[in-house]
Amino acid sequence: MNGRTVVVTGVSRGLGLELAKALLAEGYRVVGLGRGESEAFTALGSDYPEQVAYVRADMTDLAGLADVARHIGKAFGPIYGLVNNAGIGMGGVLATMHQADMERVIATNLLGPMTLTKYMMRSMLAKKEGRIINISSIAAQSGFHAMSVYAASKAGLEGFSRALAREAGKYKVTVNCVAPGFVETDMTEGYDEEQVASIRRRAPLGLPTADQVAGAVLYLLSPAAANVTGTVMTVDGGSSA
Numbered sequence: 001m002n003g004r005t006v007v008v009t010g011v012s013r014g015l016g017l018e019l020a021k022a023l024l025a026e027g028y029r030v031v032g033l034g035r036g037e038s039e040a041f042t043a044l045g046s047d048y049p050e051q052v053a054y055v056r057a058d059m060t061d062l063a064g065l066a067d068v069a070r071h072i073g074k075a076f077g078p079i080y081g082l083v084n085n086a087g088i089g090m091g092g093v094l095a096t097m098h099q100a101d102m103e104r105v106i107a108t109n110l111l112g113p114m115t116l117t118k119y120m121m122r123s124m125l126a127k128k129e130g131r132i133i134n135i136s137s138i139a140a141q142s143g144f145h146a147m148s149v150y151a152a153s154k155a156g157l158e159g160f161s162r163a164l165a166r167e168a169g170k171y172k173v174t175v176n177c178v179a180p181g182f183v184e185t186d187m188t189e190g191y192d193e194e195q196v197a198s199i200r201r202r203a204p205l206g207l208p209t210a211d212q213v214a215g216a217v218l219y220l221l222s223p224a225a226a227n228v229t230g231t232v233m234t235v236d237g238g239s240s241a
Contacts, residue, residue: 001051002027005076006131006221007120009059009113010086012038014185015135018210019085019217024048026218031076033057033068033086059086059112060104069119078123081131081221084113084157089137091146102149109153114160121173130173131221134161136232138181138240154179158232165230174229178216181236185210203237 006023010016011032017040020030024044029051032041037054044052053076057068072079087109090101117132124130139147140154158177165175182199184207200207216233219225234240 001029004080005029005031006081006083007031007033007072007079008083008085009033011041012036013040015183015210015213016085017041019083019214020044022211022214022218024051031055031072060107062111062115065115066119069116073123078127079120082117082120083133083217085135089150091150093146094148097149105149106153110156113157124173125171128172132175133217133220134177136177136179138179138234138236140179142240162230169229176220176229177232178213179232179234180213181208181239183208183210183213203239205237208235208237
C-alpha cells in the first residue's frame with residue numbers, strides 16, 4: 001500500500017469497477033461509492049482485504065452527500081484523491097424528453113459531483129495536497145444526436161473543473177478531467193452491434209479499453225502530474241481528432 005486513499009464513485013460495474021481494480025493494483029486504498037454494492041466489487045475485498053471499502057451513496061441525493069463525506073473522513077482519515085466517475089448516459093430528443101429524466105441526468109452527472117467535491121476537498125485544502133479527477137466524455141465537445149442533455153452535463157463538468165482548478169491551485173490541489181470516447185464494458189454490451197461498429201470505424205486507433213482510461217487517471221494521481229491542472233485528457237482512440 002502507498003498510504004493514500006482515493007474515493008471513486010460508481011464502482012459497482014463498468015468503468016468505475018475497472019478504475020477501482022487499477023487503483024488497488026497500484027497500492028491505493030479505494031473507498032468505493034455506489035447505490036448498491038455489486039458482487040464484483042465485493043470480491044475485490046478478498047484480494048485486497050486492507051485496501052478496499054464500500055460506502056452507499058446516491059449522487060442524486062444532494063443533501064445526503066455531506067453525511068457521506070463526513071462518514072468517509074471519520075472512517076478513513078484524509079483523502080488524497082476523488083474520482084467522480086458515477087454518471088448516466090440517458091439519451092433522448094430534447095423536445096420529447098421527460099423533465100424528470102433531464103433533471104436526473106443533470107443531478108447525477110453534474111450537481112452530484114460538484115456537491116461531493118465541495119465536501120471531500122475540504123480535507124485536501126487543509127492538508128495542501130489532493131487530486132480531483134472528473135470523468136467527462138467526448139460528448140462534451142462533440143455533438144451527438146439525442147444526447148443534448150448528457151452533453152450539457154459533461155460540458156458543465158469540464159467548465160466546473162477548469163474554474164475549480166484555479167480556486168484549489170494555491171492549496172496544491174489539482175483538478176482535471178478525463179474524457180473517454182466509447183468504452184466497451186459490461187455496461188455497453190446491450191448496444192446495437194451496427195451502432196458500435198460505426199463508432200469503432202471513427203477511431204483510427206480502435207476503441208479505448210477501460211484499463212487505458214484508468215491509465216490516464218493513474219497518471220493524474222501520480223507525482224508526475226503534480227503541476228497538471230485544469231486540463232481535459234481525451235482517451236478515445238482518435239475518434240474526435
